[in-house]
Amino acid sequence: MTGAQILLDEHVSRVFERLLRERGHTVKQAKDRVGEYTTDAELVEWCGEHGTVLLSNNAKDFEALHHEYDHAGIFLYR
Numbered sequence: 001m002t003g004a005q006i007l008l009d010e011h012v013s014r015v016f017e018r019l020l021r022e023r024g025h026t027v028k029q030a031k032d033r034v035g036e037y038t039t040d041a042e043l044v045e046w047c048g049e050h051g052t053v054l055l056s057n058n059a060k061d062f063e064a065l066h067h068e069y070d071h072a073g074i075f076l077y078r
Contacts, residue, residue, distance in 0.1 A: 005072075007033060007047055009056035016055065028052075044069045 003025030008017055010031050020027045030038065034046050040061045047054045048071040056062055059076040066074050 005052040007052045
């Protein structure tokens with residue numbers, strides 16, 4: 001079984017990166033993959049284009065964006 005491709009928003013701890021990788025997921029940091037200063041909308045759009053799930057703790061911004069873009073999923077945590 002292959003895990004999901006996951007992009008971690010800039011405020012997500014590297015601990016999540018390690019834990020998700022250990023469980024078989026392909027994990028990238030947004031700033032490493034997409035670049036710094038990328039808007040939230042650009043992140044959601046990029047994830048949709050690349051079949052990648054976005055993981056963020058920034059629920060306020062992403063709750064509205066998920067209706068505007070096709071995407072592979074957005075995991076939000078608090």
